[in-house]
Structure formats: structure tokens, C-alpha cells
Amino acid sequence: MTARIGVVTFPGSLDDRDSRRAIRLAGAEPVALWHKDKDLKQVDAVVLPGGFSYGDYLRAGAISRFSPVMGTVIEQAKSGMPVLGICNGFQILTEAHLLPGGMLGNDHLHFICRDQKLKVENAETAWTADYESGQEIHIPLKNMDGRYVADERTLDMLEAEGRVVFRYVVGGDTSHGHGHVNPDGYGNPNGSLRDIAGITNEAGNVVGLMPHPEHAVEPLVGSGRTDGLPFFTSILKKLVNA
Amino acid sequence: MARVVVDVMLKPEILDPQGQAVQRALPRLGFEGISDVRQGKRFELEVDGPVDDTALARIHELAESFLANTVIEDFTVKVEEVAEAGK
Amino acid sequence: MARVVVDVMLKPEILDPQGQAVQRALPRLGFEGISDVRQGKRFELEVDGPVDDTALARIHELAESFLANTVIEDFTVKVEEVAEAGK
């Protein structure tokens, strides 16, 4: 038996096919979900993929959050179904208030695409169990609105409850600014508060992050590393063992 | 037909790099004496029918739930004179 | 200190994909009766010293040369009451 993991396609989703590929490569069964359908086709978990849903014209994720499928996702997430939001998916999760805080434009005002160094802060969530806490990994990052913001109280709460799942690794040689081909991918790429790259909800079933693990699952393409695969093996194990 | 304007600005405590970029450029352009710049969004809604209290209340709701993300943004709603836009 | 607001909107004949995306979403959110939405930018400038005609003229110039792209955008400049922003 394997797990069925749904990937929602919104108008303007871009990495839906890539997320399905990553799920398949991890050994689970990818299931395509459509934004206009309330029905989740009995999947065991859902990935909200990256992209520019509705062009991100109002705010990233703001329009998709009101789609029929999100009604069901919100409901199911609250009763414990694992949900992963990648990039635009993360933005949708904050707009839907499944995760606290909000996403704003990168502080340097440019789109940024690079292989980013991250630190795994929480290896207990449904999506990160195959990592080790403190592990440093490289995951491609590509976005325009990647700056995570929340008020101080929320940030303190996230820290206190261990809900910061990933942080950008700051340090190393970042003197060349964001456009520098930094072979190590150091630095906060967008001005996110407290270098936050990804967070989880209280229950640990909903995770959102800006970088794209689905682009780091094969040695030949994308970043050429496979540091993103554990996302998909983590959830598979959890679901199969459940 | 009437126009209702919704202005959405980042909350004051949130960094506004776009506004800052404008402000940083000002001296280069020879402008002095502007101590702060913030950049936000302006929505112009053309409303069919009268803009009465009910209509305004609904637009307020729309702004709160949709046009603005109140976690990070503030907004104001106002009815605009139907003057010609333009400079 | 005074606040001058520069509103920048796409010229009416120019396609406004942002406004369109908002407008198309409205029925799904249960909002009817809004026949058009345009989305633009709002700049709030905090001006040191008095906002007299000279100052306004300069801000007009700033808007024209920098804040707006007059090939595709119109703008308006107005002095704002120093009321608290917020909802």
C-alpha cells in the first residue's frame, strides 16, 4: 500500500507537475486536484505547489485562497491532514490563516532564483521527519514575494513553540549581494524576519516554506542535488505507518 | 454609478522597501525635504447603484477579507466625487 | 509636517490585469454590483516644512518624472489632512 498525495492546480500554478514528479520519485502516488473541485479524491495529504496563481496580481495567494478546493483543504487541515505549501502554496496558507504571518515582496525588490542554503530547525513535522534537526541543506529558491513577516509576538511564539521549521543560513561570504553566484547559497535572500524560510502550525501537520524541495529530487536536473527528497519520503513513511 | 476607493497601506511597523527605494532615490533626483515615503495600493471600484450604508459596509467587508491582508496591511474606504481622473 | 499623497493609476485605455483579476474574483466571493476595478499605486510622502505652491509644484514634477510612468499612467497629487490612517 502506498499513500495518495494530492497536488492542487490553481490557474497559474507552475510547479504542480514537478511536485507530482517528486511525489512519484519518492514512491507515493500523486493525485492531481483541481481548484474548482471541492473533492479531494480521498487523498491522504495535499501539496499546494509553487507558481503565480492568478498572476499574484492582488497579493500572492490572495485569490486562490478563496477557491472551492481550499474550503475543503482548510477544513481537513484543521482536522489533521498533512498539507505542504511550497512558495505560492506557502503564501496561500498564510492568506488562508492556516499559518500565521504574511508574505511580502523581497526587500531588494527583485525576483531571486538560486540554490539556497537552509537549516532544518524542526525535524518533527509530518513533512520533515527524514531530516535531522540542525541539518544544513540546499534547496532551490525562486520568488518575488518571499519576505516572511509577522508581529513580534507571533514571531516569539513561533520560536518558543519550535514552529520555525527552516531558516536561511546566514554567514559565509555574502559580501557580494543577492546577485552573487554564491556557491554555498548563504544569506537571507529576501529580508524575511528572523531569517525564517518555513514554518508549521501548532499540530505540525501544515508546513509552508518558500524554497522548492520538488526541484531538488534528482541529481541531473534542477539544482543537481537531492536535498529535497526527504520531504516526500517523510510524508510517505508517516502515512504508510499510520 | 459611483466610485469607491479603497486605499491599502502596509502597517507602519512593517518595512516598506518600495517606499524606501523611492525615498533613497530622491536626493539623486534633487529632491530634499521629504522625510518618509510609503508605497501602497489604491483600488478604484465602480459600483452599480447607490452607494448607501449597506453598500459601503459590504465594500468594507470586501476590503477587510480580500483587498487587504489585515495581518500586514491597513486600509481605508472612501466614496469619491465623480470627477475626471487625470493629472 | 504634512502628508502629500500621489495616486498613480494606469491610463483608462491601458489594460489593467491586476484590476481585472480582482474583478473576476468578486462574484466567486459573493460580491455583485461592481462593474469595474482598477488597481493602482498610492504614495504617501511626508514633507518637512510647509506644503506651499512651490513644494506642490516640485512634488508634481517628482510624480511626473519618477513616481508615475506617464507613458502608461496618470497621477494626481493632493495634500492630505493629517488624520490617522487606519481603518
Place this chain on the structure above:
Amino acid sequence: MSRTPLDTVEHAAGTPDVELPWAELGLKKDEYERVVEILGRRPTGAELAMYSVMWSEHCSYKSSKVHLRQFGEKAPQSDALLVGIGENAGVVDVGQGYAVTFKVESHNHPSYVEPYQGAATGVGGIVRDIIAMGARPVAVVDPLRFGAADHPDTKRVLPGVVAGIGGYGNCLGLPNIGGEVVFDACYQGNPLVNAGAIGVMRHEDIHLAKASGPGNKVILYGARTGGDGIGGASILASETFDDAKPSKRPAVQVGDPFQEKLLIECTLEAFAEKLVVGIQDLGAAGLSCATSELASNGSGGMRVTLDDVPLRDSTLSPEEILMSESQERMCAVVEPSKVDRFLEICDKWDVIATVIGEVTDGDRLEIFWHGGKIVDVDPRTVAHDGPVYERPYARPHWQDALQADDANKLPRPTTPEELKSQVLRLVSSPNQASKSWITSQYDHFVQGNTVLAQPEDSGMIRIDEESGLGVAIATDGNGRYTKLDPYHGAQLALAEAYRNVATTGAKPLAVSDCLNFGSPEDPAVMWQFAEAIRGLADGCLQLGTPVTGGNVSLYNQTGEAAIHPTPVVAVLGVIDDVARRTPVAYREEGQLLYLLGDTREEFGGSAWSQVVHDHLGGLPPQVDLERERLLGEILISASRDGMIDSAHDLSDGGLIQAVVESALLGDKGARLVVPDELDAFTFLFSESAGRAVVAIPRSEELRFNDMCGARGLPATRIGVVDGSASDAVVEVQGEFTLTLSELRTAHEDTIPALLA
């Protein structure tokens, strides 16, 4: 408000003396007279609108046609070519049942007026060409040229162009896998914004722009039609047909990438269900072009009701609707029984779709408005029988003096210190510096199939996950070389793009080009143009890579001053298994560096002559296309057999530029020895063509040398990969040593410092 009667065909026939503003619409007197002759009466306003845009330089290629013919006449025999010049884009067979379509286009002028939107809509336009062939777009490239790097206007144009290309391409989900950024004062006021796209399909999915089958419906879908790009038509509307003032028409178009993304998805879904008989994108000349081309390429005629076109601006006149260049629209021909399903798919994707007409069994294109027939033409006369000019051309009087001003005679560095400082100047000069400030604004991961992207020699995309089949693309063009010698300059562009593709391990298959020149009315420019095409066509014949399509951009000039003639050449290649690709970066210490090819004293048009002496003169490097082919074969074999771990072609900046790039990318040092037969300066800076540097594992040295020896390719051992990370250096023995961190600062800080 009184309105003059609708200018129907009937009305036109009855009012032969009405004066039409043909001159304002850009027609010459004799061109207008030909229209009258074709029709046997004066055209209606709508007909005039159509003829005038379709017979414009941009749509009819009237100045370039006579020269472009060579691409067909001299086309090499190639089994790979499935669709050649003339369609929206050429299509090439890449094996395993896959076909690839690719093309490069220009959006130069709009990008100067409004950099962001001009560049964005440029990407939008080329991508629609690719979809119109039946393919899923899989990547874009963006060859760019700007004025001097430190000119204030470059700070306006470049960031806007880059943000626009990124804003549109990123939002469409197309990885950007290559391009160029060149600065030269000659492009001040005339930046070149070229954009290319690649699409992939199965052979059986190839679609063509033709309307056949009487009774089939013509469906317009995508964005509503607004008054975009119709300056001329507005004149027509106001002066002859309406007493009201013309309404305002946009001077610049705004792109809507989200709409285009929906257009891609719904078109591909319609293709997958085999619902489409013929298809055409709407680009320049909008509906005028789409209807007349679809009709003239098909077997029958076409009848269109213009009232059914969904409008963004209800004040548009029929002439304006016909000429509107609103973005993000497509036109499909669909059998009646499949129309409902087609419309359903459009609805699924929230795309507006409307039946606006049908294919008829006559041979006329008839267009109706408010019940009256306003167009009745033979569509071929609109789409294909435009004027053709044999513009006069002449070798410019200054060409000899330019070539006589020999760059090989410029003062050269005399001491190791001077050599070292010139190396630093070179690698930090805007043209040679790292472009990552720009390319990091482009998504190159999306779609999950990017094998190589910037700053590799060519971009590479996997197209089959099982077999590893992939395609590679590189674009090149050197306006300086082409100015010195247009014939050989164009061949050097071809040679470089060909070499870049082969360097990554892919076999070059086919060519697309974007020919950017000044005014064709200047005989000197026309000569450059004619020579460049002749060179390119001869070169393609020799290399066996047919030109499958391209684009011509003329009038890139301000007053008398034309840009350097700038043919940009894109070469597409195929690789059986992307696992065999060869990257630029050095990977392992101890590997041996070999220089392949011959190095001569060749500095005409070189980066060194520009950076150190601000000089342009002499002759460009010699062209030897047989050598390019041999070099390519060796590089491809070596990659296939796993003999090399890194390769970088040598082009502008010469050997030192290439070595520095490979070292920085791999974070590995290199120690070089100047070969006996060369002096250090020539070794480092010469731009002789047909060369590459490869890194070879020691275990492969013998085998590799044997291969080169047997096939007659000079291969010289020039050094070794040595040193890692912080203590690594690039050393030229007996001359100088530069640390990687010095080089990194020099190479990578230039562009951010100029633009950030």
C-alpha cells in the same frame, strides 16, 4: 451626431473618389495603387487597414525578402527538418518521436519606450508562436544589447527589460536557460531586446496556421481586444468615418502573463483532444494577420463577423479591431462538432472564447460589421503578395579604412604586472563580467527539466525522463566582428553558437536567427544586411544546420547612426542522454587542461582591444567552419565516452576569460603554462575561433590525445586544475598569480555596482 455611412465594399465601389489616408498608414503611392488594382476598386477603410499593416516592413519583410530567400535556396540537406521557414516557427526532429520548435524574435523599439512592458510582451509574443505550432513551451532565452554600461539611460532600460523578461517568463513557468548581455555605445537609444523560446511536441502533434474544411469555425480566444498598437488605424477611423474625436489609444501595451499561462494550458488541452484543425497566434497586425494568413494557407475562404469580437474598449472602430495588437490572443479553426468541447476547455481555464467566423468554400476573405460587408479580398494578396524591394546596397566608403586600422598593431602589455592588470580589467569589464545579477532574476528551475542554465555554454533541457533525451540551445552575435566584416561576422556568430552547443555535448541540428540592423534605406546598412545573410546562409550550408525561421528588425538607428550590424544566431542541438552533458565548471583537482584548436594573433574586434584601447578596427578572427565541425565532433564524442569533465568554448575575452569562468564556477584554481609556440599575451587574449578548453581526468589523457591526433585536431596541454576554495589561484607560470577571491570580486561586483 451624424455618422457617415459604413464604408462597405458596396459603398467603396460606388464612391471611387473618396480620398483615403494611405500615406498616414505608411503605404507608398505605388503600393496604394497596387491595392486598387488588385481589388479593381478603391479599398474600404477596413481593407486599407489590413493591407497597410500586412504590407508594412515588419509583416511583409519587403526589404529583406530578396535576401532571406538564400536561407531556403542554400538550405543544407537535413533529415531533421520537419517544418521550415514560413510557419510560425520551424520544427526539428530530435528523435524518439519528439519534435522541437524554436525561434528568436525582437522587441527592440517597444523596450526602449517602456522597458518593462516592452520586454515582457516580447516574451509573450515569441511564446505564442511556439504554442501555435502545437508544442508545449519548455524554455526561453534572451539575447540583450544595451548602450554603454555607465550611461544613465542604461540604468533605466536594463533593469526594466530584465524585470520585464523575468516578470513575464517566470509567471508563465518557463525556465530561462540562456541569452546574452552586451553593452556598447552603438545601442544607446536602440537597445536590442531579442527573445527566443523552445517548445516540445510529438511528431503527430505538429499544427499549422491554416484554415481548411468549409464549415469549420474560427474561434478567437484569450484576452479581449483593446485599442493596442493601432496608431495608424485611429487616423483612419477619425478622418474618414466618424465625426467624433478619436478616443485615446494606448501608446504602450501592458502584458498579462497570467492570461497567457491560461492560454498555454487551454491550448495544450485542446491539442491533446485533437480539437484543432489550424491555429494562429495574434501578434503584429492582430486579426488582419491571423485571418488573412489562416485563410490564404488553407484551401478555402473565410467569413468573419467582427461584431462578435469581445472588446475591452467599446468605442473601437472595425478598422481598429482589425489592426489591434492586443496581447494574449489566439485564433483556432475547429470542426463544428468539436466547437462545444473547445469552448468548454476554454471555460475550464477561464479563457474567453468566441466563434467569430467560419471557413467557406470560396476563396475570398469576407469580413462583416453591423450587417455590412467591409472586407472582400483574396487573402493571399494581403498575406503573401506584399511589395518586394530590391533596395540598393553598397559597401560603405569607410569599410576599408576600418579594416586597415589593425588591432594587432595596438600596444601590448610588456611586463607581467601589466599583463596581470589587463586580465583584471578584462574580466571585470561590463561585457566580460558575470551576469548573475541579471540571470538570478530568472527562474531556471521551473518545469524540473533544466540540466544546464546560465552561465553554462548552452542551456539544456531534458525532454524525456526515461531515456534522458535532451535539447540544448545557445545564442550568439558579435556586432563588433560583424561591423568589421559582415559576411564573416555573421559566420562567427553561427560558429560560436554552434560551438557552445557542441561544448555541452549536444549535436547541433538547426538554426534560428534575429537580424538586427539599421535602416534598409541606407545602402551601407543594406550592404551589411545582404553580406550577413549571405555569410549566414553559406555557413549554415557548410555546417549542415538549416535555418528554420527567424526575425528581421530594421531601422535600429538614431539619425544617421545605425547600430553595429547584429545578427543574433541561435543554434539548437540534441543530446541522447543528458547524463552525458559537459558543464563549464572545473570539478576535480588534478585534472589536465587542454586547449583545442589553433591560436593565432587575432585581436580585431576583440574584447581586449575594446577594454584596453577602446578600439574597433582590423579584421575579425578567421572563420574555419570545417574546423568548427571537427571541434564539435571531438567535444561530443568526448562527452559521450566520458573523457572530459568540463569544457568551455573560447570566444570574446579569449582563453583567460574562459579559464577564469570555469575556475570561479567550480571554486577550483588553475595553473597554466604558456605553450612554447605562443607568447603569453596572445595565449591569454587572442580570440581565434574554433577553440575550447577541456578538463580531462588523468586516466583519460592518452585516449583523448589519441582521438584528437587521429582526427587532426590540435590539442595542447596547457595546465592543470589545482587548489580548492579559499586558497585557490589562477596562475600563469612565469607571469602572474591571481587569487580566486580577487578574481571573484573583479568578475562579480561590476554589474551590481553599475545597476543595483
